Amino acid sequence: MAAKKKQEKKLRILFVDSKNDLSSQLAEHYARKMFSDRYEVYSAGPEHDIVDCDLLSVMYCAGEDLRDLVSKDFSDDRFLPRDEGFDFVVYTEKPVFDRLAKKSPWQGRQICAHMGTREEFTATDDAELADQLLAMADRVSKWVAENLADPEKLRSLISA
Template sequence: MFKRKSAPKIRLLFVDENNDLQSNIAEYFVKEMYGDLYEVSSAGPKSDCVDCELISVMYQLGYDIRSYTSMDFGHEDLPKGFDYVIFLEKSTYDRVKDDIPFKAPQILHDFGRKENFEKATDDVELYECIKQLVENVGEWCKSTFADPEALKTMVV
């Protein structure tokens, strides 16, 4: 009996400024939906901690990212090579696209920044803002990563 070799997984890096919000959401959803197709990581030019409100909202929605950590581009646990680097904040892309230490095709899909939540005047509104972001990123991941060949058409 012969064992068929499977194709190597496509290596993705999701990027936001501090690896604390959108990149963690995208990492989670692509791993959950398409873990058989992709090897997924997330990082940023800086690291912080994964947003506490994000962890709480995602947990309330049934998505557990409590074990996720924030990594910068130099973190020792971050793989050294990727097939695609996917920026989820235009401002971060504009600032670091030419200096990123990973030489791979780049994709940009702007979900805004945490500052977009400043319109929230209380915890309920903040929850709704984060929930909407989680839903938006989840839907984008579902449609974008279903066909790995389509990624080639998204390169900026």
């Protein structure tokens, strides 16, 4: 009999932004796309909204289909594990990290990785908005590729 290689437990990551509508959704998408063999990936926010419609449209035109993503708040037990047992919680917006980090149940596992907010966009037309959304997607994709490749790298980024 051939010995089966023991399957390693996947690390759980939660990406957080204010409404789970933009950068945390991108991070969840790219982390699942690149590292589904290593991580269980989720995203949520303290408030519930819808995924940014402009983001969905721009990304679809760029060849990334995000239409199956769903915005979630922290109490959404349809899409989030009930036990809150995340190995890492990555805040993709610094203001949300500043507001929640000290009172969250995830002490010692939190990472602040500001990836931008919709409020920071300066677009004056649809073309500029598309460019800014694509630039954010590129930033998020690069951050995910660079930092999730090695769990030790994630551990070194823990902020709170």
